[in-house]
Amino acid sequence: PFNYFKLYFRKYILFYIKNKSIDILSEILYIEVMDKRRINKRCSEQVYEILKERIIAGEFQPNERLLYKSIASELGVSISPVREAFLNLEKAGLVKIKPRRGVYVHQISNEDYFEYSLIRFSLESLAVDRICEIGITSREVAVLNNINEEFRASLGSEQSIFESINHDNEFHRQIIVYSKMKRLLELIEKMPLANLRALTNKKKAFLNRGDQIYQTHINIINAIINRDASLAKSLLYENIIVPLQEIDAAGSKM
Numbered sequence: 001p002f003n004y005f006k007l008y009f010r011k012y013i014l015f016y017i018k019n020k021s022i023d024i025l026s027e028i029l030y031i032e033v034m035d036k037r038r039i040n041k042r043c044s045e046q047v048y049e050i051l052k053e054r055i056i057a058g059e060f061q062p063n064e065r066l067l068y069k070s071i072a073s074e075l076g077v078s079i080s081p082v083r084e085a086f087l088n089l090e091k092a093g094l095v096k097i098k099p100r101r102g103v104y105v106h107q108i109s110n111e112d113y114f115e116y117s118l119i120r121f122s123l124e125s126l127a128v129d130r131i132c133e134i135g136i137t138s139r140e141v142a143v144l145n146n147i148n149e150e151f152r153a154s155l156g157s158e159q160s161i162f163e164s165i166n167h168d169n170e171f172h173r174q175i176i177v178y179s180k181m182k183r184l185l186e187l188i189e190k191m192p193l194a195n196l197r198a199l200t201n202k203k204k205a206f207l208n209r210g211d212q213i214y215q216t217h218i219n220i221i222n223a224i225i226n227r228d229a230s231l232a233k234s235l236l237y238e239n240i241i242v243p244l245q246e247i248d249a250a251g252s253k254m
Contacts, residue, residue, distance in 0.1 A: 044084035062107035127179035
């Protein structure tokens with residue numbers, strides 16, 4: 001009986017160790033898989049930001065094809081984070097993924113650009129009405145002024161156009177934020193309004209109007225401080241719609 005007990009106990013210990021080892025191994029593999037997913041996610045986010053910046057800066061032109069292997073090789077990453085980055089770029093309205101044809105930098109027509117700009121003007125006008133109704137704090141005014149000064153500092157060359165566009169986008173986004181209208185902010189962020197200039201050939205025209213845009217921003221801030229919604233919306237129109245009309249007029253003369 002004692003030998004039988006020893007044999008049974010030994011088998012039990014071996015069985016326990018074997019199963020425990022499997023559990024430990026499974027846990028290690030699970031941790032490794034999760035770590036790999038986290039690394040890939042961070043990597044895809046970095047790839048997304050790099051490609052987004054290069055598209056908006058004009059390094060990739062509208063309708064240019066982006067190759068998975070070429071991008072992955074250039075950035076020193078695998079195909080997986082590049083694929084994920086492309087999906088996020090498509091959500092942002094910067095690229096178009098065409099089944100069995102590849103990934104292309106999105107191109108917005110002049111008609112689409114004008115229509116999106118009208119929508120942007122309408123949405124920001126709603127925000128201005130609300131801000132002039134509830135008022136704007138001194139801290140919020142300071143933030144708008146700081147963004148505008150950063151915008152002015154970034155002007156000067158086509159190499160800094162990405163930074164200038166970003167500051168301009170952020171200025172207008174903060175107007176929506178300060179309206180305290182969450183649904184309005186959600187609505188405008190679902191549209192590719194912030195990236196329109198990158199997807200057309202209007203970046204240079206934007207750069208040429210930099211000083212004028214800077215001054216218009218100042219006038220918009222002052223109108224909001226004085227709760228003059230009518231003037232603020234008139235300035236928004238000057239800031240958003242009038243340049244389109246000038247560009248179209250110049251184009252028709254050529």
